[in-house]
Amino acid sequence: MPTIAKVWIEEDCITCDACQDILPEVFEVTDDTSQIKADVREDGAFDRNTGLSAIKNEFRSEFSDLIEEAADACPVEIIKFEYEGGVAEEVAEEVAPAASEAVVAPVAVADAGADAGVLAGVLSGDRSLAIFFGSQTGNAAGLAEKTAKRAVAYGLEPTVIDMDGYDQAQFSSHKRILIITSTWGEGEMPDNADELWNATVAANPSLAGVHYSVCAIGDSSYDEFCKAGEDWDQKFASLGATSILEMKMCDVDFDEPWNEWVTEVLPRIACVDSSGVFHEDLVEAMIAYGAGDEDDEGADGDFNPPTIEQAPMSLTMRIFRYDPIKAQSGYDTIAVALPGHATIEDALVAIKREADGSLTFRSGSISGLNPLTGVKANGRILPADTTRISDLVSDGGTLTVEPLPGYEVLKDLMVSYDRYDDSRANSKPWLEADPRQGERLASGAPMGVMESAQATRLHALADVGSLQLVNAMSDTFDVDDVYSGPGIALQRWVRSQDPRSGNSHVKKMFELMQRKGGVWDEADISSIQRHGIDGSQAADSLYAARSRLLAEYKFTGKSGRLVKVYSRSVKMSGNVNETTLYRSVLGPLGLGSNIMNGVSLRMMLGFTRNGGPMMRGFQGMLVPPAGIGKIPDMFNSKVVNHHEVVAIFNELDRRF
Amino acid sequence: MVKYSYYPGNVARQSSREVEDTIQPLCRSLGIELIEMVGYNGDGGNIIKQGNRDLQLALNARNLAIAMKNGHDIITPCASAQGILHDSLKTFRENPIALADANRVLEMTTGMTLDVSEITTNHLLHVLVDEIGLDKVEAAVVNPLDMDIACYYGPHMQIEGACGNDDAWNPSYMEQLITALGGRPVEYKTKTSSVGNPSLLSLGDSVMKMTARVLNDAKKAGAQVLVSACTQSHSNLDSYQGKAGRVSGKDTDIPVVNFTEIIAFALGHFTDRFAQLKTRAMLIGS
Numbered sequence: 007m008p009t010i011a012k013v014w015i016e017e018d019c020i021t022c023d024a025c026q027d028i029l030p031e032v033f034e035v036t037d038d039t040s041q042i043k044a045d046v047r048e049d050g051a052f053d054r055n056t057g058l059s060a061i062k063n064e065f066r067s068e069f070s071d072l073i074e075e076a077a078d079a080c081p082v083e084i085i086k087f088e089y090e091g092g093v094a095e096e097v098a099e100e101v102a103p104a105a106s107e108a109v110v111a112p113v114a115v116a117d118a119g120a121d122a123g124v125l126a127g128v129l130s131g132d133r134s135l136a137i138f139f140g141s142q143t144g145n146a147a148g149l150a151e152k153t154a155k156r157a158v159a160y161g162l163e164p165t166v167i168d169m170d171g172y173d174q175a176q177f178s179s180h181k182r183i184l185i186i187t188s189t190w191g192e193g194e195m196p197d198n199a200d201e202l203w204n205a206t207v208a209a210n211p212s213l214a215g216v217h218y219s220v221c222a223i224g225d226s227s228y229d230e231f232c233k234a235g236e237d238w239d240q241k242f243a244s245l246g247a248t249s250i251l252e253m254k255m256c257d258v259d260f261d262e263p264w265n266e267w268v269t270e271v272l273p274r275i276a277c278v279d280s281s282g283v284f285h286e287d288l289v290e291a292m293i294a295y296g297a298g299d300e301d302d303e304g305a306d307g308d309f310n311p312p313t314i315e316q317a318p319m320s321l322t323m324r325i326f327r328y329d330p331i332k333a334q335s336g337y338d339t340i341a342v343a344l345p346g347h348a349t350i351e352d353a354l355v356a357i358k359r360e361a362d363g364s365l366t367f368r369s370g371s372i373s374g375l376n377p378l379t380g381v382k383a384n385g386r387i388l389p390a391d392t393t394r395i396s397d398l399v400s401d402g403g404t405l406t407v408e409p410l411p412g413y414e415v416l417k418d419l420m421v422s423y424d425r426y427d428d429s430r431a432n433s434k435p436w437l438e439a440d441p442r443q444g445e446r447l448a449s450g451a452p453m454g455v456m457e458s459a460q461a462t463r464l465h466a467l468a469d470v471g472s473l474q475l476v477n478a479m480s481d482t483f484d485v486d487d488v489y490s491g492p493g494i495a496l497q498r499w500v501r502s503q504d505p506r507s508g509n510s511h512v513k514k515m516f517e518l519m520q521r522k523g524g525v526w527d528e529a530d531i532s533s534i535q536r537h538g539i540d541g542s543q544a545a546d547s548l549y550a551a552r553s554r555l556l557a558e559y560k561f562t563g564k565s566g567r568l569v570k571v572y573s574r575s576v577k578m579s580g581n582v583n584e585t586t587l588y589r590s591v592l593g594p595l596g597l598g599s600n601i602m603n604g605v606s607l608r609m610m611l612g613f614t615r616n617g618g619p620m621m622r623g624f625q626g627m628l629v630p631p632a633g634i635g636k637i638p639d640m641f642n643s644k645v646v647n648h649h650e651v652v653a654i655f656n657e658l659d660r661r662f
Numbered sequence: 663m664v665k666y667s668y669y670p671g672n673v674a675r676q677s678s679r680e681v682e683d684t685i686q687p688l689c690r691s692l693g694i695e696l697i698e699m700v701g702y703n704g705d706g707g708n709i710i711k712q713g714n715r716d717l718q719l720a721l722n723a724r725n726l727a728i729a730m731k732n733g734h735d736i737i738t739p740c741a742s743a744q745g746i747l748h749d750s751l752k753t754f755r756e757n758p759i760a761l762a763d764a765n766r767v768l769e770m771t772t773g774m775t776l777d778v779s780e781i782t783t784n785h786l787l788h789v790l791v792d793e794i795g796l797d798k799v800e801a802a803v804v805n806p807l808d809m810d811i812a813c814y815y816g817p818h819m820q821i822e823g824a825c826g827n828d829d830a831w832n833p834s835y836m837e838q839l840i841t842a843l844g845g846r847p848v849e850y851k852t853k854t855s856s857v858g859n860p861s862l863l864s865l866g867d868s869v870m871k872m873t874a875r876v877l878n879d880a881k882k883a884g885a886q887v888l889v890s891a892c893t894q895s896h897s898n899l900d901s902y903q904g905k906a907g908r909v910s911g912k913d914t915d916i917p918v919v920n921f922t923e924i925i926a927f928a929l930g931h932f933t934d935r936f937a938q939l940k941t942r943a944m945l946i947g948s
Contacts, residue, residue, distance in 0.1 A: 384831055384832060385831040385832060385854065386831055481817065481855050481856040481858075481872060482856070482858065482868055482872065485868050485871040485872055485875065486867075486868040486871075489868070526864070526865075527865065527868065528861075529856065529858030529860065529861040529865050529868055529869050529872060530817065530856035530857075530858050530859065530860050530861065530872075531708065531860075532708065532742075532745060532817045532818045532856065532860075533817040533855070533856040535749075535821070536817055536820060536821040536830065549711055549712060549715060550715075552712040552713075553712060553713060553714065553715065556712065556713050561713075564863070564864040564865075565712075565861075565864045565865075567864075568709060568861075568863055568864045569709055569710070569712050569713045570713070572707065572709045572710060573706075573709070573710050573713055573714075573717075576703065576704045576706065576710065576721070580701070580702075580703040580704065581672065581675075581676070581703065581704045582672050582673075582676070582704045582707065583676075584673065584676055584677050587863065588863065591863040591864060592863055596863075600905075603904060603905040603908065604904040604905065605901050605902055605904070605905055608900065608901045608902075608903070608904060609677075609901045645701050645702065645703055646700050646701035647700075647701040647772070648701075650701070650724065650771050650772045651703045651721070651724070653770075653771035653772075654717070654720050654721060654724065654767060654768075654771050654772075655717065657720075657767050657770065657771060658714060658716055658717045658720055658767060659713070659714045659717050661713075662713075
């Protein structure tokens with residue numbers, strides 16, 4: 007294999023970054039063009055190397071393959087190179103098959119040519135292929151892109167389409183559709199597919215004339231394995247679309263089953279002609295054609311990578327800045343232009359690189375979500391490394407990025423997670439089994455292990471992206487230094503529900519949740535619940551934990567009394583009786599405090615409010631118990647059909 | 663005339679009579695007929711849910727079934743009530759087992775069953791903007807507000823699907839409404855933050871600090887008056903504002919009214935109360 011001696015960049019670079027992604031040691035993409043880096047060149051310059059300076063000897067063998075790969079990947083084919091001995095790229099391409107693929111390549115090309123003749127009718131006209139992805143973590147999106155690359159070999163013109171923001175009414179405009187989707191949580195659509203799914207279910211558009219197939223990825227340890235894919239498959243069938251290949255279900259190791267599916271589905275869907283008719287008799291010929299085309303593509307490098315349909319966007323970013331040395335804070339405002347798929351972190355990196363190198367934030371890894379990259383973006387608590395800006399703001403809008411609330415800000419957007427770490431360390435929410443694994447119960451069943459259903463339930467309970475971020479979702483966490491936060495509460499609750507946990511450990515988890523700093527310190531669970539899937543998950547756990555603790559500790563404490571008195575009050579009349587509530591929950595001391603703090607006076611006088619006749623306020627003040635104020639009806643009249651309310655209580659909870 | 667089943671929430675007919683006073687005439691002025699939900703019960707305030715989730719769901723199923731029997735979707739002036747009703751409805755729509763359980767109890771105790779496809783819940787704010795139209799509201803204004811007004815939404819209904827077509831995270835419907843009523847909306851940071859109302863009686867300082875944060879933010883932004891879309895939270899923001907100021911050390915003095923009041927005032931109802939408010943805004947407000 008000859009090594010490459012020179013590489014250079016011709017004009018018209020579109021700065022797509024493909025070469026830099028493949029070989030950052032040689033290529034660097036600036037604002038205008040890709041350049042050849044100085045470190046690898048004999049002349050030590052940094053430009054397009056149109057002067058044809060040679061690559062340093064020590065790098066030639068190491069980088070040759072990757073330079074060729076980068077040249078192949080270049081969509082506008084402007085990366086040129088020269089082998090040692092002065093053989094130019096174009097010549098080398100003709101020589102290369104002779105050296106390594108002399109037998110295979112010509113045969114494949116000949117077959118492809120023959121098949122192309124047979125397939126001429128199918129290969130003409132509209133060859134579009136729409137590949138939709140529903141993706142939560144990026145796996146399905148990645149498979150969609152890989153599918154698109156392979157589709158080109160079958161004469162198809164693929165477009166990868168993010169389900170997010172897609173109009174269901176446009177489905178019927180396609181003749182060929184492939185859907186690749188993951189399943190989230192307990193059989194739910196991934197976030198980016200949810201809206202489209204609901205719109206499709208609501209509209210039920212006719213899809214007669216559409217050929218499709220679904221590749222579903224999931225986790226077989228869940229009951230609803232690949233449910234999202236099944237839903238799409240059944241919905242498309244019910245709307246009149248024709249399945250070109252049975253749905254493929256892929257487990258967590260999805261590469262192989264996806265490969266089986268794509269190998270089979272592409273030649274089949276490629277045999278759907280421009281009028282929407284499927285020619286099954288041509289599938290074998292299409293397979294051969296695809297194989298030949300694939301070899302051909304390898305020879306001349308004429309491959310156009312698919313693009314994800316998301317237009318570039320311009321926006322204004324307001325970024326919180328904090329200088330710990332001067333103890334000064336404020337906001338920087340900067341106008342930015344970004345690719346449509348850019349994440350918050352992408353934008354921050356670009357600003358740091360182009361505008362202000364002192365901007366400080368936590369950055370994630372390219373491989374996926376880092377639980378510590380959280381920021382507050384337009385009010386939402388989100389991981390910066392995986393959150394697309396287009397999901398938060400439209401083109402021309404403003405994105406305000408602030409540090410996570412509730413944590414100490416070290417600098418700019420970087421916070422210290424010590425508060426979280428300390429709370430976690432103090433509560434020790436890790437597994438402490440009792441008795442030891444390996445022993446057996448009296449029944450003979452093994453201890454220290456879980457059945458699949460239990461494991462699934464436990465896993466689902468704790469299935470959030472970042473517990474540090476869950477803490478910051480609470481509006482209380484920011485004002486109460488003692489509160490350990492909903493993320494810690496979630497961990498304690500999950501561990502208390504773990505059947506492997508020893509009794510003493512479960513008891514300790516309950517105590518930690520019940521005491522100051524525990525689950526009752528959350529003032530408003532609704533403020534957490536609205537933060538997407540993770541917030542909803544944490545809120546559900548808080549409600550479940552509180553319910554369990556009320557049973558465990560017999561409605562003791564102010565919070566316990568509140569639930570009990572409130573519930574009884576509704577049972578007694580159908581509506582909450584605030585008088586009873588104030589008196590029973592606050593008690594004499596609380597009422598006294600209200601009087602001393604002017605709360606009662608404000609209630610009575612409607613001091614800032616304009617609540618109508620003052621007699622209402624006096625009524626509240628004068629009729630026992632005094633100090634209630636603002637309570638016009640001391641005793642609730644019962645609602646019509648009150649017996650129904652009582653019956654509901656008696657049926658579901660006789661404690662009240 | 664647009665018809666809705668009227669759910670007052672937990673306090674509009676109890677401690678916050680000013681809401682009941684004002685919603686009736688303002689709806690008449692704007693062509694909304696409020697159909698009484700005979701026998702409606704409290705929604706549980708997310709407090710009953712802490713003891714027994716299924717119990718709160720069943721209570722809300724009864725309210726939803728009563729509205730369904732009326733033949734009209736629900737309207738409520740309280741953000742907290744809207745959030746709870748929406749959450750219940752969403753649970754029933756997404757979880758057929760929960761719906762079946764609730765319907766079993768409902769049928770046994772009331773003879774009714776709930777069909778979730780036949781009912782929606784709406785906050786008055788979203789009905790005014792999405793259905794009635796701000797142009798119609800503007801045309802009905804008799805006394806333009808002519809004040810700097812901060813709008814408080816709270817977190818309860820600021821969730822996708824519960825707040826009409828408004829942006830759940832950066833809502834603007836109330837600001838648009840204030841503009842249509844001749845007022846000047848003031849932007850501030852914490853308009854969807856919680857003031858901790860569900861824990862008003864059980865937690866002390868943290869709820870006061872949360873309340874003070876909202877009041878102080880609004881005041882610092884230049885508001886003369888704070889308008890609350892949440893009847894429940896109004897109690898924190900109004901009656902407890904002095905205490906909140908003392909606990910937090912922040913300036914919290916600002917007149918706070920329910921948003922039904924401010925609409926009714928602009929539409930020409932309760933001119934005496936409006937005069938009081940303007941006087942108080944001049945004396946207390948920023």
